[in-house]
């Protein structure tokens with residue numbers, strides 16, 4: 001599995017704001033939006049493009065556009081905070097939704113919503129979720145996509161734990177990962193360490 005870490009000063013500064021426990025919800029959401037723009041920008045570097053004729057004020061020339069804009073799939077709740085920034089850079093994209101909540105005892109994901117096109121053959125997908133911890137949630141989400149025929153999945157995360165990356169690698173699913181950090185590991189509550197806490201709670205408040 002291809003894993004790309006965005007080691008850029010601006011990305012790392014936004015990540016630091018998100019890690020800092022003193023950052024309030026509005027500032028956390030703003031940092032997540034800005035970091036998402038950078039993650040999408042990096043992920044899109046390898047997207048295929050097509051040429052088409054345009055006219056500048058001076059002459060005829062060739063323009064460039066994405067050949068196949070991806071479907072965006074934020075994983076609720078926390079991925080919702082990445083959706084608007086991703087759609088801002090990819091305005092031609094459609095959006096699907098997957099709702100998952102991690103069980104606090106088994107740490108396995110419980111699916112509570114799924115709104116996806118029935119067939120995804122030939123359509124690349126960008127999955128948006130700030131956190132890859134045990135990997136259970138993203139494996140579940142990516143399997144839903146692969147079951148619909150998707151063979152080109154890019155997962156965008158703010159933070160990834162090594163054990164979660166290994167789980168996605170073992171899954172054999174057709175995906176690559178773009179993240180701002182690979183953190184040290186997980187604690188006994190399966191929170192990423194050093195991490196940033198619970199990305200859903202920090203954006204939207206505790207449930």
Ligand code: PRP
Pocket residue numbers: 075076077078079100101102103107109129130131132133134135136137138164190198199200201
């Ligand atoms: C968090 C996070 C991921 C998942 C990561 O969501 O946004 O979806 O946990 O954990 P995993 O890799 O161990 O599966 P959570 O279940 O807390 O739901 P929320 O987004 O509604 O807060």
